[in-house]
Amino acid sequence: MVEKVFVREYLESLKEDAELDYIFVFLLEAMGFKIVRTTKGSRGQSQYGKDIVAVKNDEKGITHKWFFELKGYDDRNIDQRTYMKPDGIRDSLIEAKDADFTYNGIPNFNQLPKKVILVHNGIIKTNIEVTFNGFIKQNFGEEEFERWDIYRLTDLFGQYLFGEYLLTDQDNIKLLKRTLIFLTEPEYEFNDLHILIQRVINRYKQKPNQRELVKLLATSNLLAVLIWHYSKEANNLHPAKYAIYLLVLQTWSFILSEKAQKKKKYLEAFNKLLDNQLRFLDEYFRKTLPIALTPKGLFTTIGFSFEPIGYRLRAFQYLDDLVYFFSMSNAFIHDLSELTTYENRQKEEIKLLVKNNFDAxxxxxxxxxxxxxxxxxSFFSTCQEMSxxxxxxxxxxxxxxxxxxxxxxxxxxxxxxxxxxxxxxxxxxxxxxxxxxxxxxxxxxxxxxxxxxxxxxxxxxxxxxxxxxxxxxxxxxxxxxxxxxxxxxxxxxxxxxxxxxxxxxxxxxxxxxxxxxxxxxxxxxxxxxxxxxxxxxxxxxxxxxxxxxxxxxxxxxxxxxxxxxxxxxx
Known part of the structure; x- marks a missing residue:
């Protein structure tokens, strides 16, 4: 029961256009869905009631194309407002029914029967329930529509993600909760997270196989998402930066120890963790770099007598994080002309950072x-051009x-x-x-x-x-x-x-x-x-x-x- 409350409280706090979309894909993959399209590639475009498109057999073994419409945060509860407003729940479901989605990457995809799933991390209010149910009955067949609310999501996330490695026993639950409770305490050294990661790895070693390793990698990603979320809630991204670095490094070390660094399925799962870190660092530097690039931008008056030391320690660490972020970003750019353009801009930003924090x-x-x-x-010398x-x-x-x-x-x-x-x-x-x-x-x-x-x-x-x-x-x-x-x-x-x-x-x-x-x-x-x-x-x-x-x-x-x-x- 304790773990269900934890999962539900976390899910209830997610926002539609970022966190819910992102973590929901993890759930579908853990459930065996083949993802065809996600919101990541279609933000800003009309999605016709299909935030996520996937393929999977239903309970009767019949292959379906599944259209998932996600509603979260302010729209997480179905009420009169969210149901009737423009581009609200009613409009989205009508679009999901009427507008077709074609895809040629899977044989016979366009001919598959479809299911429309309304996903919302909230509840349906009683004042709209009769109207909503009538609308569904008029517009969808008996097996064409499902609604996954906060209670269904809690069960699914608990079974397929949290329950696999994280919330398996009271010790893991305690370690995870301590990590999140003490997340933003200045003296906290993440010993609980270190222990939790090793316990998760040791659990895998008890029954090592390909499926379990993929689930372990998904657990690392889930931990990163959780810590990032609660760091944002506390308006302090530094704990998440540390924790995500640790998760990426420990996970890669484990992949090497398992001699799995050439196996495509494992690398695909690891790439999701790297994508998570890249997204996090992008948010981190979008918030901090404009300030850091101003004169003495990494200096703070809060440190008082410690600041002559703190400024220098902080500045060197920030520089190293920035070089890592740029190097990581560049590794996934394969067009040399585009890469050179990015590198030249990055070098100028590094020069400006050094110039404006020169004393440190x-x-x-x-x-x-x-x-x-x-x-x-090393960063400057390995760029495509060095002027x-x-x-x-x-x-x-x-x-x-x-x-x-x-x-x-x-x-x-x-x-x-x-x-x-x-x-x-x-x-x-x-x-x-x-x-x-x-x-x-x-x-x-x-x-x-x-x-x-x-x-x-x-x-x-x-x-x-x-x-x-x-x-x-x-x-x-x-x-x-x-x-x-x-x-x-x-x-x-x-x-x-x-x-x-x-x-x-x-x-x-x-x-x-x-x-x-x-x-x-x-x-x-x-x-x-x-x-x-x-x-x-x-x-x-x-x-x-x-x-x-x-x-x-x-x-x-x-x-x-x-x-x-x-x-x-x-």
């Missing part, structure tokens, strides 16, 4: 901020990052903080003194930035920085150590640690030419993952960013082969 985005305060920096350089202006932007950015690191050392005797904990930074900001637990004796970031001076042929910058860093810090670089298959599964499931081995105490030759040749001759062969072969290379950006796992050296060293901008030494 050119002052790395944590060593692992090499992750968004490498992703930034001189793009090269000049990257050089200016590189120069400023190194300059800011040097200035912070000269004024505060600190380098970017190692690790992922920010407390030492906070204590430094509050007390004005270097705390005892502040660790900056080694650096991966500074080594990457210096290697970029070799890639962009910036001798003057290398010479200046060498004088600062040569005896100051233990320069390091991390290489992948684990078996390639294990490494790839780990990359998408957890922070990497034991999967690396470190080259330490890297020396800086006096001669820039020696340094450039030494860097050029280092290993820059790409690690070829199954993820790339499957067409999901952009997921690596998300994995490194989400788990804060440092990128592999080929991610920036490959720029040697891609950067063709001629630089005049300053």
């Amino acid at each position: 985005l050119t002052c790395p305060i944590m060593d692992n901020q090499l992750i968004p920096i490498v992703h930034l350089f 001189n202006h793009d090269g000049e932007f990257l050089i200016q950015y590189l120069v400023k990052c190194l300059d800011q690191i040097c200035i912070r050392y000269k004024t505060k005797t600190i380098l970017p903080l190692l690790g992922t904990e920010i407390e030492p930074l906070i204590n430094l900001e509050i007390n004005g003194e270097r705390p005892s637990d502040y660790s900056d004796g080694s650096s991966l970031l500074i080594n990457v930035l210096l290697e970029l001076t070799a890639i962009f042929n910036l001798e003057w910058l290398y010479v200046q920085c060498r004088e600062v860093f040569k005896d100051l810090v233990n320069l390091q670089v991390l290489y992948p150590l684990a078996d390639l298959d294990e490494l790839e599964i780990s990359l998408f499931s957890k922070p990497l640690d034991q999967e690396y081995y470190a080259e330490t105490s890297i020396s800086l030759p006096v001669s820039f030419e020696d340094f450039k040749n030494k860097t050029r001759n280092k290993d820059r062969n790409p690690v070829v993952f199954k993820t790339n072969t499957a067409g999901y290379g952009f997921l690596k950006i998300s994995a490194h960013s989400f788990y804060r796992s440092e990128p592999f050296p080929f991610e920036w060293r490959q720029l040697f082969d891609r950067v063709n901008v001629q630089i005049v030494n300053h």
Whole structure:
């Protein structure tokens, strides 16, 4: 009973033109319908009472074409207003009966008998019930029409979606409810969601087969939709961003572990989850990017004394999310001319973001901020076109990052903080003194930035920085150590640690030419993952960013082969 109340309350809150349409398709697929058309491809057009068109056998085994008309939110209840208004329930059902829908993708589709289903996440009011039933009797045959109200939908969603993996026992119900209750609490770390995902996966492992794996993937998508919905209800999309990243990464890691990355049916289900993330990020950036692109748009006055740290942390994370969103979007564009147009516009937006948040985005305060920096350089270098202006932007950015690191050392005797904990930074900001637990004796970031001076042929910058860093810090670089298959599964499931081995105490030759040749001759062969072969290379950006796992050296060293901008030494 508890789970039914949960499902019903969720369904009652859905809106017709977005959430109800989207999640209802999941239900139909779980019920075995073959989807012919959805509202996604026909918004803004007359749909003739057919929001969704599908094919399936009825209870007697007779194949029908099913026309689903969805009414939700303000129209979810059938009353005098919703029934009689223009384009209301009555008009939609008349159109569904009178207007035909032809489709040649399924043999004999146009000759199949049809059913019209009115779907509404509400009830029928008693003051219209007699009129409504009379209308149905006059216009539809005995088996031509069905009405799925909130109670029928609750049963169907409970049976085919929520009941398969999510609401299977009291522990799962508790974990899901805790996730949604604490969703927008600032200190909540989503431990309940982590546990729930693993419980769902372990349940699948008890009876692994193709049907169960597809249902598991549908469950991941359902979780994403649920969390997105309740985040919007709270007017805070950040929890949904975290949760959807986690679901995508954990799901892909699981697909890899099952060696299912080439199976079409599984990839189709995974693509729905990716589509969900893409839709979410599109909404997220539509709301936030116009503000972020204004001068100091990522700065907030709410943070008070924390903001010198918070601004920089927030800005680098926002930049990395934006690069991931652009890379993900571009992966599904196959026309090269169209792709180039999109990439050029995206690069200009990134430049404007950096320009208007320059103080934050050119002052790395944590060593692992090499992750968004490498992703930034990699994004520009892998675009179809890289102009001189793009090269000049990257050089200016590189120069400023190194300059800011040097200035912070000269004024505060600190380098970017190692690790992922920010407390030492906070204590430094509050007390004005270097705390005892502040660790900056080694650096991966500074080594990457210096290697970029070799890639962009910036001798003057290398010479200046060498004088600062040569005896100051233990320069390091991390290489992948684990078996390639294990490494790839780990990359998408957890922070990497034991999967690396470190080259330490890297020396800086006096001669820039020696340094450039030494860097050029280092290993820059790409690690070829199954993820790339499957067409999901952009997921690596998300994995490194989400788990804060440092990128592999080929991610920036490959720029040697891609950067063709001629630089005049300053």
